[in-house]
Amino acid sequence: MKKYIAGFLAGALFTVAGAAFADDIQSLIGKKIQGQTVIKVDGQVLDTAIIVEGKSYSPTRSIAEAAGYDVSMKDKEIVMNKKPVVSGRDAIAKDPVKLNELITSYKESIVKEEARLESYKKIIEQRPDEAAAYQDSIDYANSKIKMYQEWIAEKEEQLAALK
Structure with missing residues (x-):
């Protein structure tokens, strides 16, 4: 009986934690864009970012490439790898x-x-x-x-x- 109770509690804990984590990863679909801002690198305009609910969302590829990274998608993940540097x-x-x-x-x-x-x-x-x-x-x-x-x-x- 103790095993069933422990299993039930563990399952409940994972369910609550998973739901709380999912709240952090809300989709931006349907959210209102509050503004737009320019992204500059060394004084040069690189791209634009949008502002939704007080957070800025910038284009990952533009920023990563400006920082010297190769950017690709793999299994629905953005993968950034440092470009080899020619010294x-x-x-x-x-x-x-x-x-x-x-x-x-x-x-x-x-x-x-x-x-x-x-x-x-x-x-x-x-x-x-x-x-x-x-x-x-x-x-x-x-x-x-x-x-x-x-x-x-x-x-x-x-x-x-x-x-």
């Missing part, structure tokens, strides 16, 4: 002008780091007792020069592959 690096790797600009920038950075190394060497020549204090800075500048040289080699390879 700035990928775009630069295919642009010879940008690659040459990067190479030039890296070479300028090497010149600056070499100048910094020279200033450290002059300080050490004038005050040899402080050489140890500058060793970390010298090592860091050398590592940056090496990094820039590797980047230049990589960009030059990408540039050669485009020809």
Whole structure:
């Protein structure tokens, strides 16, 4: 008998909860549209939304696509998937002008780091007792020069592959 009562109570609970949930998902059919508003993204008009009972309802596809999502319908559900992003690096790797600009920038950075190394060497020549204090800075500048040289080699390879 206890099982029947427990089953009845569980069934009643699910019925009440389901009805309460269904109240939240009321159809908009027959509802009065109270207004319309413009949707803007970065100052550009994207689309319009309607206002029903104080809530705005906007076009999902327009907004999702503006946010970088692919939108589709599957089994009566709207499915949004993030579009694969082409990174700035990928775009630069295919642009010879940008690659040459990067190479030039890296070479300028090497010149600056070499100048910094020279200033450290002059300080050490004038005050040899402080050489140890500058060793970390010298090592860091050398590592940056090496990094820039590797980047230049990589960009030059990408540039050669485009020809």
